[in-house]
Amino acid sequence: MNMARQNWSNTFAAHAALITYTLIALFPVFVILINSFKTRKAIFREPLALPGADSFSTIGYETVLKQGDFFLYFQNSLIVTVVSLFLVLLFGAMAAFALAEYRFKGNMLMGLYLALGIMIPIRIGTVAILQLMVASGLVNTLTALILVYTAQGLPLAVFILSEFMKQVSDDLKDAGRIDGLSEYRIFFVLVLPLVRPAMATVAVFNMIPIWNDLWFPLILAPAEETKTLTLGSQVFIGQFVTDWNAVLSALSMAILPVLVLYVIFSRQLIRGITSGAVK
Amino acid sequence: MGSLRLKNIHKSFGSVDVIKDVSLEVSDGEFIIFVGPSGCGKSTLLRIVAGLEDATSGTIEIDDKVVNAIPPSQRGIAMVFQSYALYPHLTVRDNMSLGLKQAKRPADEIRESVDMASNMLSLNEYLDRRPSELSGGQRQRVAIGRAIVRQPELFLFDEPLSNLDAALRVNTRLEIARLHRELNATMIYVTHDQTEAMTLADRIVVLHDGRVEQVGSPMELYNKPDNKFVAGFIGSPQMNFIDATEFGRKDAKTIGIRPEHITVSRESGDLKGNVSHIEHLGADTNLFLDCGSAGLISVRLQGEQDFEIGSSVYAIFDADRTYRFDENGQTIVNV
Ligand SMILES: Nc1ncnc2c1ncn2[C@@H]1O[C@H](COP(=O)(O)OP(=O)(O)OP(=O)(O)O)[C@@H](O)[C@H]1O
Numbered sequence: 211m212n213m214a215r216q217n218w219s220n221t222f223a224a225h226a227a228l229i230t231y232t233l234i235a236l237f238p239v240f241v242i243l244i245n246s247f248k249t250r251k252a253i254f255r256e257p258l259a260l261p262g263a264d265s266f267s268t269i270g271y272e273t274v275l276k277q278g279d280f281f282l283y284f285q286n287s288l289i290v291t292v293v294s295l296f297l298v299l300l301f302g303a304m305a306a307f308a309l310a311e312y313r314f315k316g317n318m319l320m321g322l323y324l325a326l327g328i329m330i331p332i333r334i335g336t337v338a339i340l341q342l343m344v345a346s347g348l349v350n351t352l353t354a355l356i357l358v359y360t361a362q363g364l365p366l367a368v369f370i371l372s373e374f375m376k377q378v379s380d381d382l383k384d385a386g387r388i389d390g391l392s393e394y395r396i397f398f399v400l401v402l403p404l405v406r407p408a409m410a411t412v413a414v415f416n417m418i419p420i421w422n423d424l425w426f427p428l429i430l431a432p433a434e435e436t437k438t439l440t441l442g443s444q445v446f447i448g449q450f451v452t453d454w455n456a457v458l459s460a461l462s463m464a465i466l467p468v469l470v471l472y473v474i475f476s477r478q479l480i481r482g483i484t485s486g487a488v489k
Numbered sequence: 490m491g492s493l494r495l496k497n498i499h500k501s502f503g504s505v506d507v508i509k510d511v512s513l514e515v516s517d518g519e520f521i522i523f524v525g526p527s528g529c530g531k532s533t534l535l536r537i538v539a540g541l542e543d544a545t546s547g548t549i550e551i552d553d554k555v556v557n558a559i560p561p562s563q564r565g566i567a568m569v570f571q572s573y574a575l576y577p578h579l580t581v582r583d584n585m586s587l588g589l590k591q592a593k594r595p596a597d598e599i600r601e602s603v604d605m606a607s608n609m610l611s612l613n614e615y616l617d618r619r620p621s622e623l624s625g626g627q628r629q630r631v632a633i634g635r636a637i638v639r640q641p642e643l644f645l646f647d648e649p650l651s652n653l654d655a656a657l658r659v660n661t662r663l664e665i666a667r668l669h670r671e672l673n674a675t676m677i678y679v680t681h682d683q684t685e686a687m688t689l690a691d692r693i694v695v696l697h698d699g700r701v702e703q704v705g706s707p708m709e710l711y712n713k714p715d716n717k718f719v720a721g722f723i724g725s726p727q728m729n730f731i732d733a734t735e736f737g738r739k740d741a742k743t744i745g746i747r748p749e750h751i752t753v754s755r756e757s758g759d760l761k762g763n764v765s766h767i768e769h770l771g772a773d774t775n776l777f778l779d780c781g782s783a784g785l786i787s788v789r790l791q792g793e794q795d796f797e798i799g800s801s802v803y804a805i806f807d808a809d810r811t812y813r814f815d816e817n818g819q820t821i822v823n824v
């Protein structure tokens with residue numbers, strides 16, 4: 211068997227595996243989407259059928275848009291996710307830079323302490339967090355959620371980013387120091403652009419759990435004006451009856467913003483501008 | 490302008506002493522080269538001068554001013570790194586002007602300065618490119634340009650040519666020599682390369698294990714090495730070291746002789762050996778003689794010469810050019 215042929219069959223196998231995986235991953239999304247456009251009866255009769263002339267209905271979307279303040283929930287979710295991600299990336303990168311760049315006493319210990327959070331789920335502290343929020347009057351504010359998600363995301367962010375920061379050339383930072391850049395300029399102007407792919411990874415890792423979280427919105431911010439999308443959608447799920455049309459429609463709409471954010475970050479993942487910096 | 494004085498510099502990383510009591514005076518306009526084996530502390534010493542690393546003790550004076558507590562950007566220095574260290578997101582022009590912009594110099598002065606440097610290094614056609622769009626040699630020229638633009642009193646080079654291929658290295662070496670003449674600035678240059686050291690330096694500083702072994706002009710180091718280490722480090726192929734007892738001499742521990750100061754004869758000489766290997770370099774021929782208990786002796790002969798491997802020949806030493814070393818490796822001076 212010659213090389214070209216072997217490469218071709220390897221490529222084929224790799225693509226077949228990836229396509230299979232993609233189909234499996236997309237299937238539930240597909241089912242949600244098609245069923246969100248069907249009547250309630252049609253959903254139960256033939257869950258996998260595409261919406262036809264007789265089964266097509268937008269009743270779910272109508273219910274969602276009428277019931278409750280869906281756009282407000284949407285906005286709340288978006289604010290919480292974007293602000294939390296921004297803070298996780300900013301503080302995570304700064305802490306990672308300090309750990310990677312500066313020699314100080316307790317550097318190792320500090321790194322371990324910050325990484326400890328990866329192993330301990332933040333939900334264990336829910337009661338204490340709730341007490342804290344009550345005491346500081348932050349219950350039923352988006353700030354409460356943002357603070358919690360920032361804390362939740364930081365350990366992994368610091369851990370991943372400090373590994374990447376260590377790989378940024380020392381000479382580059384030193385050249386900046388000789389040119390008189392402050393440590394902040396070196397961090398923002400020289401180092402951050404070079405670890406952008408790592409930042410995007412961290413952002414993608416953190417985004418989905420924050421967007422989907424039901425636990426903390428339910429406990430810390432269940433008020434009407436601070437409901438997130440996931441929490442808002444819960445009104446359609448009852449103990450005895452569930453309005454499946456509405457649930458599926460709400461879920462379909464909830465996919466969109468995450469998709470947009472993901473596209474933004476994944477472009478960063480692919481782009482690397484490291485080349486030409488050193489060597 | 491541009492003098493440097495190091496007084497009793499010590500540097501330790503944790504419990505490891507890297508620089509041990511280094512003192513050095515460099516006068517204005519001198520070209521000083523640091524050489525030494527890998528890990529001897531050349532880069533560390535250079536970074537201490539630059540202010541990128543703090544000395545554990547000792548004082549650094551630039552222009553008779555103590556600069557220990559002054560940040561790198563205000564020491565009047567510029568540094569060229571082995572890895573170029575260009576800013577990847579900036580064009581060549583912006584790479585070169587960042588330092589001056591940071592120092593808030595007027596825009597036309599910056600432009601003038603950049604144009605001057607880019608003329609000097611023939612970088613004009615690349616000014617709008619990013620570093621990733623340049624070849625290795627061009628990148629290193631940009632890095633040198635970035636240093637020139639700052640118009641420093643003191644240039645620091647850390648192995649600037651070691652990433653370049655041989656031909657480019659010769660060109661850039663000549664360029665650096667020309668820059669030194671034209672700019673009249675003080676330069677401190679770290680290298681592994683003997684040729685660079687011998688050809689560029691006004692004075693060479695030989696470092697070993699964090700200590701200065703000897704400071705002197707290239708010819709001083711070649712002709713009058715203070716000790717066995719310097720004798721072995723300067724010159725290539727390395728000086729031959731032979732135990733003095735081989736010659737029945739009691740006035741030294743070791744006898745040293747450079748390969749180029751040995752001739753060979755088939756009839757008689759100081760030491761008998763078998764030819765074990767020959768290297769033909771065109772202009773020279775390197776001969777390796779296996780001299781039994783005296784060890785392997787390398788001989789450098791002029792021109793093309795042929796010997797049969799395994800044949801036995803005699804090495805004749807140029808008596809005026811042999812060196813004697815005592816048991817501490819110090820040179821015993823002939824009187
Ligand atoms: N940040 C650091 N922490 C601990 N040890 C260090 C550090 N930087 C350098 N060293 C040690 O200091 C010694 C001297 O290093 P330095 O980089 O000055 O060597 P060098 O002479 O430049 O070597 P080379 O020719 O290989 O570049 C080495 O043994 C190195 O391990």
Ligand SMILES: [Mg+2]
Pocket residue numbers: 531532533647
């Ligand atoms: Mg070095």
